[in-house]
Amino acid sequence: MVTTAEPLSATKPTLPRELSSDSLVDRLEAAFRQSFAVLDVTRGALERVTPDWPRVDIFRWASLCEHVARRGRPEVIEDHSPLLLLATPLPPEELSPSRIAVAVLLTEANPSPAALESAARAFGVDGKQLTQWAAGRRAWPAHAALPLATAIVESLVAQQSVSSMKNQLSEVSGQLLATFEELNLLHQMTEGLSLGRHERELLDQAVDWLAEIIASDCVVARLDGTPAHTTIAGRYTPIAADQLSEFFGRLGPQAQRRSLVLNHDRTSSPTWAYPEVREVVTAPILSNGEPIGWLGALNYRPKRGAYGGGFGAVEGSLLSSVATLIGVHAGNRDLFEQRKQLFDSAVYALTSAIDAKDPYTCGHSDRVARVAVRLAKQMGCGADELNALYLGGLLHDIGKIGIDDAVLRKPDKLTDDEYDQIKLHPTLGEQILQGVPQLAHVLPIVRHHHETWDGNGYPDRLVTDACPKLARITAVADAIDAMGSDRPYRKGMPIEEVESILRRGAGKQWDPNVVAAYFAAREDVQAICRIEREPHDLDVGRWSEGDACPLEETHT
Ligand SMILES: [Fe+2]
Ligand SMILES: [Fe+2]
Structure with a gap:
């Protein structure tokens, strides 16, 4: 029998996958001071049987175990004084979606031999062995065992929930910080925008700022033109400055059009020609739709100092935003220069008209x-x-x-x-x-x-x-x-x-x-x-x- 007020068909959410089964079983065993067996309900297999398991054939209660796994909360699935069978659901695993921890508990201390014999028959175990198993064993009546198991599960779920929220909070904080840094950088750049300012100067300043923000060995940038302009900021440059242009060219035509992130999975290829470069993120600088240069960061380096991990969408987005700003500025400046030249030419044409007159x-x-x-x-x-x-x-x-x-x-x-x-x-x-x-x-x-x-x-x-x-x-x-x-x-x-x-x-x-x-x-x-x-x-x-x-x- 199952001690529950709800119908067996009621389905509760399963325990979160992030919970550790071992941790839950450890806690149950520490609280009840006896071992729990682990049953894979899906596969019908006992995964873990300890020496003090009283050789109960748990599969007699297989369907009830399945219900417990599905309902997601501890339940007493058999109670024949002085024995009861406590089943506690475990978090699902990829290959075992329905698992439970089960324990046979003694419900009263020093039970009578007759009572033990009766329970042995009900549980299908040998009476003598059961008597030996029960000797000196701590008693757990159902009204104590069930709330304790329930409290242990809920406590672990709550801890997991707090841990998960902390992780989410940390992730959101990281994203907010990255967004703030990006906005702050763009704000500083827009404040420095003026048509009298060449994009080379703007790019130099942006690269210095980006090197402060992006966790990398260095930030590099290049503006095409005569002469071309290359700028580098950071603690270490894994490629010689005069090879940067060739390096960017080797990233392929897609790097001329959109942000590109290459991490270790790509740079570990035998065909990768730059062993000193493990991670790369780049963004093209486009002016009026045409590439006029590029921005990039090389080698992901977390602020704690250790290598590992890689660049992602945050770095790609940041470089793209800055590249867009510089590209638009270059386009505006070109337009301004064209209009200024037109104006200058008109003024000189008027001056020439006076001279001709x-x-x-x-x-x-x-x-x-x-x-x-x-x-x-x-x-x-x-x-x-x-x-x-x-x-x-x-x-x-x-x-x-x-x-x-x-x-x-x-x-x-x-x-x-x-x-x-x-x-x-x-x-x-x-x-x-x-x-x-x-x-x-x-x-x-x-x-x-x-x-x-x-x-x-x-x-x-x-x-x-x-x-x-x-x-x-x-x-x-x-x-x-x-x-x-x-x-x-x-x-x-x-x-x-x-x-x-x-x-x-x-x-x-x-x-x-x-x-x-x-x-x-x-x-x-x-x-x-x-x-x-x-x-x-x-x-x-x-x-x-x-x-x-x-x-x-x-x-x-
Ligand atoms: Fe005059
Ligand atoms: Fe005059």
Whole structure:
């Protein structure tokens, strides 16, 4: 009989596989102070029989044992005082899904010979042997044995559950840490993104950061191009730096398209050509869908210092994220460069248009632009002001495109009317350029480069510093180049005469601070006005001063 209130058909979940059968049997035997036999219900085999097993034929209760295994909790499957048969389910194993531990227990101390004889018959064992077996044996009545076995099973299940939760918690913590590190790295990288920053610089920094995060001997990266750029960070590089490119090539075409993880199962192949490399994780750097380089980590090395294990999806995902960021940045930078070149070309095309319109002033805009930059540097202007001045200098006379050729190219001195026409070019220039948002900051230079310090200039007769500073600087640069250059109606003045006029005009026609800047930088300025040159980048920061420029002529 089975001591249970539930029908035998009731099915409970089996014990967790992670539980140790040996551990459960050990605990039962320690608690009951006698041995338990182990029965494989599926195969119908007694796996473990100990010397104090009273030779009971357990298979008489085979179907009840099967029920116990299925119900997943200890039960008394036979009770014939002074003996009972206690069955405790064991965790399933791959080849033995239904196993139980069974013990014959004495239910009362010192039972009478008659009672023992009766129980012997009921259990199918020899009476004399049973009497010897029972002598001095501890008694376990059913009301004590069943709760004890149940408590032991539940305690072990609870311990297993706690252990399993700890493992899960540890795993989740590890994943969270990896995710945090990945997010933190990407955040740091995105903070460092700017279109002025080359992806090589970004890659160097990323490789240093990745070497801190990824448990590896080293993190390596390469950007294709001329010249190619290779960067390495870590404690040890298992391949010479000049072999890294060949190494990556040997990983095959798939490594050019997606993240790749190779661990010991692959690198232990006899065909693996790099015995020093046991584990590899790589990610390609793609820009606009095309590979432009790659990132990789070599040799998994846990932070505890021992080798073993391997790279996985976490490292692959981290490298892919960083590679994507660098690839997108490279693509954006390319796009930015293309647009910048387009813009630069448009500006130089406009400058050429001015020169074509008034050949006597050929090169004037370029020289004014660079002289203005040199003067501004002398005055301590910042990068934005220098860029605005260069662009403004190139375009300051763009309004001359709208002036009648006959007036602009007149070889003789201009009449008052003709001069009035010429005086329209600053406002015409502003009108031409004002539809271009990227040129909004140079419009004041274009409009006001003919204002004078004493307010007698045009078009707005602005006095002293009411005129924008960059326009005042351009005005001096414009005058220096105009006076020193040949004109249709006169030769260019010697430098001594130009400087004499500048001195006399300081504080009247021109801002005295700008004139002072000229005298402080006069050799550089004169060099700029003497030497031919190719167009500079519109970003002044990309070329340095002390430079030189072409020699031509102009009209102020
Ligand atoms: Fe002008
Ligand atoms: Fe000019």
